[in-house]
Amino acid sequence: MGNNNNRGSQRDFCIYCNALVENGTREHTPPKCCFPKGTEGLITVPACYKCNNASAKDDEYFRDMIVMSKECSGHPQAKEPLGKVLRNLDRQESKGLRIRLADSMRHCLVEYTPGLLEPGMEYSIDLQRIGNVVSKTVKGLLWNDTRLRLPKRYGIAVVPSINFDFLGPRLMALVAEVEARERNSASERVSIGNGAFEYWRTRISSKSNMNSVWLLRFYGGQYFVCFVVPKKEIRNGYFRRAIYEGLIAV
Ligand SMILES: [Zn+2]
Numbered sequence: 001m002g003n004n005n006n007r008g009s010q011r012d013f014c015i016y017c018n019a020l021v022e023n024g025t026r027e028h029t030p031p032k033c034c035f036p037k038g039t040e041g042l043i044t045v046p047a048c049y050k051c052n053n054a055s056a057k058d059d060e061y062f063r064d065m066i067v068m069s070k071e072c073s074g075h076p077q078a079k080e081p082l083g084k085v086l087r088n089l090d091r092q093e094s095k096g097l098r099i100r101l102a103d104s105m106r107h108c109l110v111e112y113t114p115g116l117l118e119p120g121m122e123y124s125i126d127l128q129r130i131g132n133v134v135s136k137t138v139k140g141l142l143w144n145d146t147r148l149r150l151p152k153r154y155g156i157a158v159v160p161s162i163n164f165d166f167l168g169p170r171l172m173a174l175v176a177e178v179e180a181r182e183r184n185s186a187s188e189r190v191s192i193g194n195g196a197f198e199y200w201r202t203r204i205s206s207k208s209n210m211n212s213v214w215l216l217r218f219y220g221g222q223y224f225v226c227f228v229v230p231k232k233e234i235r236n237g238y239f240r241r242a243i244y245e246g247l248i249a250v
Contacts, residue, residue, distance in 0.1 A: 197219075
């Protein structure tokens, strides 16, 4: 079966909408713009022209927010994309983005030194757009790892690290389990672009290969925990605590 997935195959179907993919077009997952120029070993998946281009603006927004965050901006691999983001912000055409950023700035207390709160600034981010990009990325990684598409009755709950406080004890235990696997067997972690992007995957049900938790990390600092579970569990089950505005992207 693996032999049928050659790059450029005319028989590929879009992993997002199942349309026939013309001319073997593929999409990068995570989006190519998130990586420094010339990064090798990027993952691509079959995607139709429409799905490939539908989220270009969200992809760039995601990249901008990730590399500008204090958790990522110091990563050696973030230097090149961060420079690009800052140059883009300087351009006249970026006036709208500058205004949106300024509008979303507010004064707050920041804990630069543990235990000491000092006046600082923060900007709010659009978690829905961030969640959309992460969710699409997990669909791509799922196909890359298992050659499975996300079934219609399944959903992806995306929890960014800034919201880990909202995770209940059971979810925190799952995150700890995934992180323990990183320590115990490096082979389960996939790293692309010298740590620009890493991910781990673990099954959370012995009955289903689909039910899984994914840990994504960008530039060593921004984590996302993603639960691939039946939609009904996201609404009613123990994933309820992960549901609030911006977290569910499906
Ligand atoms: Zn498509």
